[in-house]
Amino acid sequence: MGTERPISPEALEERELVLAAQAGDNVAFAGLVRRHQRRAYAVARAIVLSHDDAEDAVQEGFLHAFRALERFRPEQAFGAWLHRIVANAALDIARRRKVRDADELPETLSSPHRDPAESDELRARLTRALDTLGERQRAVIVLHDVEGYKHAEIGTLLGIPEGTARSDLHHARAHLRRQLSNLRSEK
Template identity: 40%
Template sequence: MAEAHERVLIEAAQAGDLDAFEVLVRRHQGRVYRLALRMLASASDAEDVAQETFVQAWRSIGRFRGSSSLGTWLYRIATNRCLDILAAHRPTETLDAELGGRDADPVTTLAQRERLRSVVAGLHALSGEQRAALVLREFEGLRYDRIAEVLGITVPAVKGRIHRARLALLATLGEHR
């Protein structure tokens, strides 16, 4: 039912209905933003990527044929933009904001911050391609076949990237202990 309704919205957007496209944006903006945030570790860069993703999607919606889901198509646009940013520079902000404002004892908060810093450092040590595959699998919960669609590679290549990313992340986390 939801897929059929989304198809109707896509067709309306392809016919130029901005209101229908806005409904699609509201449905997918949270996931696109979270993907970008996890890949870039920068809230401002993630907001920019999310906005750019939907601008590009609006411009290209007429070419969307539905061979993959709209979510997969949007993830691909966002992932490609994130990879462009990662190739151009390293993000400067961290995910420390996720821990702010919690009512936990200072020792627990400090330990959480240190773990988060270690994970962020480990993610930054990965290549953009490895980071994209790992984030899509571990944080977004995508299946290997969907990751392959998003990244435009084969399923065995996805598995290889994720395996190498996990090994590199474990090595980095071991160094930060």
């Protein structure tokens, strides 16, 4: 008896799309784009925080993936491979853009039990605090705390060891606590 897990129908369908795309089927690649564009955007947005920069990173990531498709091994997880490419594209954009305007955080951070004015002020302060983090720490905290990625997944996406992702998360949270420590005293 083997210990191999059965492959899900979704994974089989994705593998077929990958093989077809590698054989030059642009419609198959478009199917892969549709499957992964939302998560790819979330990965990019976690790193750059700007909608426009995230869209640019996703576009650059998909273009790079298309050009590198022949090097992809179909037995791997396509999503993990693609999201790492997108994360690298987002990190490149973040490095190139030293000064940028703060954009609103994703709506997933809003709380339905708060006064909207208070929520807007809190979001603005959190955005400013996040902007004081380095790109990698900001990416790690948003990927973990907002998007729900595990440390190992973050390490894979960002090309860093899992322990580094854990350490970056710890330091980013400590930094944000210091930056936002006066919130409680203002109430």
